[in-house]
Amino acid sequence: QVDLVQSGAEVKKPGASVRVSCKASQNAFTANHLHWVRQAPGPGLEWMGMINPSGGSTSYAQKFQGRVTMTRDTSTSTIYLELSSLTSEDTAVYYCAHSSGWWALDYWGQGTLVTVSS
């Protein structure tokens, strides 16, 4: 069983940055990758990128390159998503997710609502 527990909701102003955390159970940190996926209001999922928890290597979706940073803290089994230069279009629920292999997301966090509003 893999558990992913995310930080609480955030409200940010346009132009600001947000940092979302995802604490993983110890066995989840041996995963190939942990991913971030977001869901704007309404249907639709969008992959943002992934991080290898053990080595720290990352891969970001082209859309977010230059604006997103994914990091991890092995001492606390926690990964972080930081997104900068926020606009109203970044208002969404952000999920972390685990993959045992590479591309199938078999466990998900509960989601973190980020609201960008002036």
Place this chain on the structure above:
Amino acid sequence: QSALTQPASVSGSPGQSITISCTGTSSDVGGYKFVSWYQQHPGKAPKLMIFDVDNRPSGVSYRFSGSRSGNTASLTISGLQAEDEADYYCSSYTSSTISVVFGGGTKVTVL
């Protein structure tokens, strides 16, 4: 506009079978066995239902099955039940950007 194309909605009566399609290209759905399907109930996180085109994770009902023909993958739900009413998303690895792409989602309604 999503990279993978799904019908916006599909409906069926209890006990019937329904199929949801997911159309991509040879750079994603048609080129790699990394197609997954997710079920999402309102206010909940997505749940993996099918991975690698046609594999079911432990604990997922046998009523859910996946397949692929060319650049189109499909999810079939047999013996439709009220609890199957949800949004369903396909996803695939894509070599064009070395990333994951999702379909726009299909709302399944049980009549």
